[in-house]
Structures are given as structure tokens and as C-alpha cells.
Amino acid sequence: MKAGSIVTLAISGVVVLGAALWGLPQYGVWQQELAGRAELVRAEQNRRIAVLEAQARLEAEELNAAAEVARAHGVAEANAIVAEGLGGPEGYLRYLWIQSLGENGQDVIYIPTEAGLPILEATRHVAQ
Numbered sequence: 001m002k003a004g005s006i007v008t009l010a011i012s013g014v015v016v017l018g019a020a021l022w023g024l025p026q027y028g029v030w031q032q033e034l035a036g037r038a039e040l041v042r043a044e045q046n047r048r049i050a051v052l053e054a055q056a057r058l059e060a061e062e063l064n065a066a067a068e069v070a071r072a073h074g075v076a077e078a079n080a081i082v083a084e085g086l087g088g089p090e091g092y093l094r095y096l097w098i099q100s101l102g103e104n105g106q107d108v109i110y111i112p113t114e115a116g117l118p119i120l121e122a123t124r125h126v127a128q
Contacts (some may be wrong), residue, residue: 083092 079092082095083089084091086095
């Protein structure tokens with residue numbers, strides 16, 4: 001090899017080594033900056049997702065509340081119509097009581113008399 005080519009090769013090697021020594025830290029800084037930006041974008045996206053989920057839950061609860069209010073109004077209106085048709089609240093309560101008689105599973109219904117004792121039970125405690 002000629003001495004000129006060795007010097008050129010050595011200078012080229014020093015230039016490449018110098019560029020690597022300068023460029024590698026710059027590349028590391030650039031890479032960290034990109035990683036930081038990516039993390040920031042991920043955090044902002046996660047925050048947006050959390051906000052949208054919270055808004056969706058709020059809207060769902062508001063709609064559920066509105067449905068519950070509408071159902072309560074419907075029940076109240078139905079109760080008022082039935083009560084009015086049965087002669088007022090007392091008639092409606094009597095109707096509900098009669099409806100519940102068959103649901104309690106009892107076969108015997110006692111009806112009190114003027115003494116407050118059922119007719120069928122009046123003679124049970126009489127000494128014989």
C-alpha cells in the first residue's frame with residue numbers, strides 16, 4: 001500500500017470515529033425525545049378515553065333516571081285511574097287486600113264479628 005492511501009484511510013477512520021462519537025449521543029437524545037413524545041401522545045389518548053367513558057356513563061345514568069321517572073309517573077297514573085274507578089283510595093286498598101288474599105297460601109279466611117272473634121272460633125274455648 002502506498003503511504004498516501006494509508007494516511008487517507010487513517011484520516012477517514014478518524015473522521016468516521018469522530019462522527020460516531022459526536023453522532024451517537026445526538027442519536028440517543030433524538031431517540032429519547034421521540035419516545036417522550038410517543039408517551040405524551042399515549043397519555044393524552046388514555047385521558048381522552050377516560051373522559052369519554054365517564055361521559056358515556058353519565059349519559060347512561062341520566063337516561064336511566066329519566067326512564068325511572070317516566071315509569072313512576074306511569075305507575076302513579078295507573079294507580080290513580082284504578083283508585084278513582086274503585087271509589088277512592090279506600091276502595092283501592094280494599095281491592096289490593098282482596099287480591100292478596102289468594103296469594104298468601106292460606107285456605108281459611110277469618111272474618112271478625114261484632115265481638116272481634118271469628119264465628120268459627122267462638123265455640124272453641126267453651127267448656128263442655
